[in-house]
Amino acid sequence: MPPGILRNSLSIGKVTLGFPARLLIRTKEGQRTVPSSKLDKGEPLTHTALHGCFGCGQHNRTGLRLRFYVDDTGQILSTVRLAGRFEGPPGHAHGGIVATLLDEAMSKTNRAQNIVAMTRHMEVDYLRPVPLRTTLQLTARHLSVEGRKHHCAAELRNAAGELLATGKALFIAIDPARFQASKPSMRAMKS
Numbered sequence: 001m002p003p004g005i006l007r008n009s010l011s012i013g014k015v016t017l018g019f020p021a022r023l024l025i026r027t028k029e030g031q032r033t034v035p036s037s038k039l040d041k042g043e044p045l046t047h048t049a050l051h052g053c054f055g056c057g058q059h060n061r062t063g064l065r066l067r068f069y070v071d072d073t074g075q076i077l078s079t080v081r082l083a084g085r086f087e088g089p090p091g092h093a094h095g096g097i098v099a100t101l102l103d104e105a106m107s108k109t110n111r112a113q114n115i116v117a118m119t120r121h122m123e124v125d126y127l128r129p130v131p132l133r134t135t136l137q138l139t140a141r142h143l144s145v146e147g148r149k150h151h152c153a154a155e156l157r158n159a160a161g162e163l164l165a166t167g168k169a170l171f172i173a174i175d176p177a178r179f180q181a182s183k184p185s186m187r188a189m190k191s
Ligand SMILES: CCCCCCCCCC(=O)SCCNC(=O)CCNC(=O)[C@H](O)C(C)(C)COP(=O)(O)OP(=O)(O)OC[C@H]1O[C@@H](n2cnc3c(N)ncnc32)[C@H](O)[C@@H]1OP(=O)(O)O
Pocket: 103, 104, 107, 116, 117, 118, 119, 120, 121, 147, 148, 149, 170, 172, 174, 176, 179, 180
């Protein structure tokens, strides 16, 4: 297991129940779909610092509350079911929410290596409208690193494996302690 990955309290057996019947994964041999019951190498990926995050904060009741897993190649996996409040085009997700899904998954490819990094530049290809209230598959990979610059990519698919959106992004590694120290106080934010 790469450093920085913390197991959450769910067992692997319970985790796989959350996935659709078949899940697209990338292995050392190439891309393929597997029955989700066979996804025995996915490890829950979680962290303790960002409870309020709109993407993954489990305490953010209005957020997406995404949960992520990492396979043995370092690929990040998640399944998502978007609620009606995330609508943009009728019956489909708002583009900003689609970008958030891709951004969040890519950020976890850094987190899985114990790197704290912020999105500096991101591009999205919206290939098909993303339906609400149905299971979606979100995957992301770390592509390369050069100094503080981390290049990542993500894909969003429907349960049948059809590609709906892709993203690429440049993340810049930061010192989280310095970031916390520069955080505005609640009083400053209210004024
Ligand atoms: C505790 C925090 C936890 C955060 C977790 C991640 C959450 C999930 C992801 C997000 O949604 S983050 C939220 C959205 N992103 C932001 O709010 C970031 C806002 N931007 C910043 O705060 C700063 O721009 C940033 C910290 C990302 C970088 O500022 P720096 O001053 O540290 O870096 P700098 O500008 O010097 O750029 C670093 C390198 O990247 C290069 N660079 C910057 N933009 C580039 C670009 N577009 N293309 C190519 N290279 C680029 C730049 O030239 C330089 O190259 P060198 O190191 O070789 O000199």
